[in-house]
Amino acid sequence: MSAGWLAGERTELAAQRILDAAARLFADRGVADTQMADIAKAAGCSRATVYRYFENRQAVRLAFVHREARRIGAAVVTEVDGITDPGERIVTAVLTALRTVRADPLLIAWFRPADAGLAVEIGQTSQVIAALAAAFLPDSLAGERDRAQVARWLTRLIVSLLTVPGVDDADERAMLEHFVTPLFVRT
Structure with missing residues (x-):
């Protein structure tokens, strides 16, 4: 060249x-x-x-994922802006992330059966992804450690739904409202 x-x-x-x-x-x-x-x-x-x-293939993968995670994070910020209910904020954030990834053939490719393991590995070890996920968590979560743990769990949840989707959007919303919302709503 x-x-x-x-x-x-x-x-x-x-x-x-x-x-x-x-x-x-x-x-x-x-x-x-x-x-x-x-x-x-x-x-x-x-x-x-x-x-x-x-440096290597992993560095390319990581740089790509981080670039796209920041883009997805910006889309989520726009979508959740003004939502004050913590449960609805999380449900909307997760659904927006799912919709954004699924709409982009360059991103959804990461969740094919042969490649999903790479997505899981990066998703669970990336400080960038954890920080983006933590940004949407309610302030009521005590401590940085709790926020980091919940952020990793939310990342795992999103990767799981991208790899094994619900029946449709309504099904995924219903699952999130039933299983996730109660974790963020204090009674």
Whole structure:
């Protein structure tokens, strides 16, 4: 490849171009089956260039997931803005996250049977995802440790519903209202 690949453009734009190429491959081939050489070819650069920005495949995966988690988090913030009832806020946040992921073929690919384990692993170890989930929790949860634990649990719940969906939106809402809402409503 030429030494001028993305010459004059900022480093961040180059990394985003690589992540965009990886996203298309994740959707087409599957997350587990996407190799660094595939990403380089799809991005129009050399493997060495990809490795300059990302240490390995896991780093590409993590960067992609974090980028998309921030985007989903922004959609959830918009959707829950003004909802003061803690139970409804959580139900709306979870349903918005589910709807946003399902609407994007580049994201839902992570929840195919062959790739769901990677999504679970990243979802449970990512501080970015835990922080985003914690942002929607009610202030009444005592302590940072409790918030972090509940955030990890909510992430696991969302991944579970993406991997094994309910019958329809109404079914998922009913399950969330029955099983999740009571955890956030103090009587």
